[in-house]
Amino acid sequence: MNSQQLFGQIRKKQSYLCIGLDTDLEKIPAHLRSLHDPVFEFNKQIIDATHKLCVAYKPNIAFYEALGPKGWESLQKTLEYIPDDIFTIADAKRGDIGNTSSLYAKAFFEQMDFDSVTVAPYMGEDSVKPFLKFKDKWVILLAHTSNPGASDFQLMESRVTGRKLYEEVILKSKEWGSTDQLMYVVGATQAEKVESIRALVPDHFFLVPGVGAQGGDLELVSKYGMNKQCGLLVNSARAIIYASSGTDFSRKAEEEARKVNDVMKQCLDQYL
Numbered sequence: 001m002n003s004q005q006l007f008g009q010i011r012k013k014q015s016y017l018c019i020g021l022d023t024d025l026e027k028i029p030a031h032l033r034s035l036h037d038p039v040f041e042f043n044k045q046i047i048d049a050t051h052k053l054c055v056a057y058k059p060n061i062a063f064y065e066a067l068g069p070k071g072w073e074s075l076q077k078t079l080e081y082i083p084d085d086i087f088t089i090a091d092a093k094r095g096d097i098g099n100t101s102s103l104y105a106k107a108f109f110e111q112m113d114f115d116s117v118t119v120a121p122y123m124g125e126d127s128v129k130p131f132l133k134f135k136d137k138w139v140i141l142l143a144h145t146s147n148p149g150a151s152d153f154q155l156m157e158s159r160v161t162g163r164k165l166y167e168e169v170i171l172k173s174k175e176w177g178s179t180d181q182l183m184y185v186v187g188a189t190q191a192e193k194v195e196s197i198r199a200l201v202p203d204h205f206f207l208v209p210g211v212g213a214q215g216g217d218l219e220l221v222s223k224y225g226m227n228k229q230c231g232l233l234v235n236s237a238r239a240i241i242y243a244s245s246g247t248d249f250s251r252k253a254e255e256e257a258r259k260v261n262d263v264m265k266q267c268l269d270q271y272l
């Protein structure tokens with residue numbers, strides 16, 4: 001899916017919601033746990049209930065890896081179940097020396113057919129470029145993350161340029177691939193930073209996690225981050241998928257997704 005097609009989906013659905021499938025066996029409703037593949041059953045019902053309200057799903061790979069081979073099987077089944085017009089993100093935060101990154105890319109783009117993978121920029125160009133060799137696939141590079149530890153390194157200022165590390169990451173990496181291949185992770189928890197990040201990369205899509213359970217402000221990130229093609233995929237996981245731990249979990253997830261969506265509709269009207 002290229003950026004035009006992604007924008008087409010956003011326009012059609014009036015949504016830029018990405019739902020995080022951070023499916024934790026300990027949090028899914030008790031009545032599903034005795035089933036053969038509870039993780040897939042949970043995801044399937046969440047997808048059935050929410051797919052009209054979102055444009056992307058982002059399974060966080062840790063939740064599946066932690067279950068061993070059975071987890072990978074649940075992940076594969078989930079990926080196959082997601083409708084074709086929905087953008088898929090393998091949230092794996094990979095990146096290593098070139099030959100190793102090539103194999104990480106093969107794992108997510110060939111073995112599994114994800115549209116994109118999250119990548120950590122710390123090891124530099126040769127660790128990111130192998131992911132960019134795959135046609136019609138995307139790298140989502142960590143820039144300014146939503147967690148408290150983001151300030152440990154990402155906010156450090158260069159004595160030479162006066163710029164912060166996350167700004168250097170963006171300015172250097174934007175030369176590595178086109179706006180149809182490269183997105184940036186920009187956390188919603190410090191919405192005021194989104195405006196200056198948008199100024200550095202006016203045309204790139206941002207994956208924006210941190211609304212919902214982490215308390216980020218959807219309206220503010222939309223105001224500061226939206227560009228001519230919307231340019232945003234705003235992710236929420238726990239606040240939607242664990243809206244209820246009872247048998248009504250998928251209906252409650254739909255309700256939560258709809259609430260987010262209502263705000264998104266207003267923001268699209270106002271800021272696009």
Ligand SMILES: O=C(O)c1cc(=O)[nH]c(=O)n1[C@@H]1O[C@H](COP(=O)(O)O)[C@@H](O)[C@H]1O
Binds near residue numbers: 118185214
């Ligand atoms: O790359 C990510 O998706 C990510 C980056 C970031 O800065 N912050 C962040 O929370 N995430 C992921 O986004 C999801 C957030 O989940 P909730 O806080 O439950 O909405 C988790 O899967 C995180 O791993």
